[in-house]
Amino acid sequence: MHDTLPRLHPTDSDFPPLARGPLETLQVNLGYRCNQSCLHCHVNAGPRRREVMDAATVREVLDFLARSGATTLDLTGGAPELNPHFRSLVRAARDLGVHVIDRCNLTVLELPEQAGLAEFLAEQGVEIVASLPCYLPENVDAQRGRGVFEASLAALRRLNALGYGAPDGRLLLSLMYNPAGPSLPPDQAALEADYRARLAARGVRFNRLYSLVNMPIRRFGSTLVSQGRFDEYMALLRASFQADNLARVMCRGLLSVDWRGRVYDCDFNQMLGLPLGGGAPRHLRDIDPAGLPGRPIAVADHCYGCTAGQGSSCGGALT
Secondary structure: OOOOHHHHOOOOOOOOOOEOOOOOEEEEEOEOEOOOOOOOOOOOOEOOOOOEOOHHHHHHHHHHHHHHOOOEEEEEOOOHHHOOOHHHHHHHHHHOOOEEEEEEOOHHHHOHHHOOHHHHHHHOOOEEEEEOOOOOHHHHHHHHOOOHHHHHHHHHHHHHHOOEOOOOOOEOEEEEEOOOOOOOOOOHHHHHHHHHHHHHOOOOOOOEEEEOOOOOOHHHHHHHHHHOOHHHHHHHHHHOEOHHHHHHOHHHOEEEEOOOOEEEOOHHHHHHOOOHHHOOOOEHHHOOHHHOOOOEOOOOHHHHHHHEOOOOEOOEOOO
């Protein structure tokens, strides 16, 4: 796999400087193990990955959550549900009154060993942000693997039957779109209308759609290098930079934690190995939440992806 970090100028990027605001979201990567291996995956997750957060680190996450004032716990992977401590972590966070987001690939809900998972998520009131990169089966299967589209629809119908995606918003179900190749997503609102109509015809409902820019790192970045299109894609991101998006980028109010408990300014920096603030690697146990606001954020050229066009974050478009 090609290393894209040197191409992103981590020490001499001309991306504008950023500083952290108040902490709102603790985003925790529970491990890189996944039941899928998607072409666009910036985590390079897959069934053969063995990095999984252990019980001791899960306890440190909960300790930090209790003293941080963060109102949201955002769980990612890999497939975060494959971590053996996933359900106990969710229960404990909900007992703290924290809103929990599960970034779900949908097909994990269909695994025999995950029986009762969908029901558990509903019981705990967990918000689900589900990956569905297109409403066309051929596009989804090409990007995520044969049969993934139909398995994803089966999981969505299971969630709908539990109350997810209903207009009352009690159980939030959001879908995540990303382009199949080196291009920017279309207008999020228009795309959401298309998704809603196409999926309604298949008996599926959801609350909202998020569009995400593919980051030129890990598996997707390596593919661009192999195709000789990395520089072309970076030129597109730079040319599409919108300064207004700087005020809304997710890293201002988010702290990213990897499976070992090390901290970063965002999930993308985590995958690139760029520690919090660009300094030495630090562990969650050593972080004082009160000292985070105002600290510089580590930036490199991949940050143009979050500020290109309508912008991009874990919550979709910024504008």
